[in-house]
Amino acid sequence: MNQGDLEIRPARAEDVTAITECMAAAYRHYISRLGKPPGPMLDDYKEVIQQHRVLVLTDGAKISGVLVLIKQSQSLLVDNVAVHPAYQGRGLGRHLLALPVHRELLVAVGPSHFSLPPGLGTWGTD
Numbered sequence: 001m002n003q004g005d006l007e008i009r010p011a012r013a014e015d016v017t018a019i020t021e022c023m024a025a026a027y028r029h030y031i032s033r034l035g036k037p038p039g040p041m042l043d044d045y046k047e048v049i050q051q052h053r054v055l056v057l058t059d060g061a062k063i064s065g066v067l068v069l070i071k072q073s074q075s076l077l078v079d080n081v082a083v084h085p086a087y088q089g090r091g092l093g094r095h096l097l098a099l100p101v102h103r104e105l106l107v108a109v110g111p112s113h114f115s116l117p118p119g120l121g122t123w124g125t126d
Helices: 013-034 045-051 092-109
Strands: 006-010 053-059 062-071 076-083
Touching (some): 006 092, 013 045, 013 053, 013 062, 013 076, 045 053, 053 092, 062 092, 076 092
Antiparallel strands (some): 006 053, 053 062, 062 076
């Protein structure tokens, strides 16, 4: 995998199975800790795609990561960011969050100044 081969795009209906598989792989190790599958493994991603903004990180035709954003009245909630275990440890979660979150926040809440999680810096239009 080359970083140049990665693409972030909006999720489509035909991505539901691959998104579900990516989430299951990313969260599977929590089952033993929680005693049950965590919420992201139980979500209906067909419904999630219809109701929220879902972006996928692709490596060619394979979905390697998923970002779920929920627009709220005056904010944008990062509901979930998951990277398939085969792709973890390469900074792809950070890659998945950085530019798309900037663009989505600008569209969702308008021009404003906001802070990102530690290590990702700040961004604003003022």
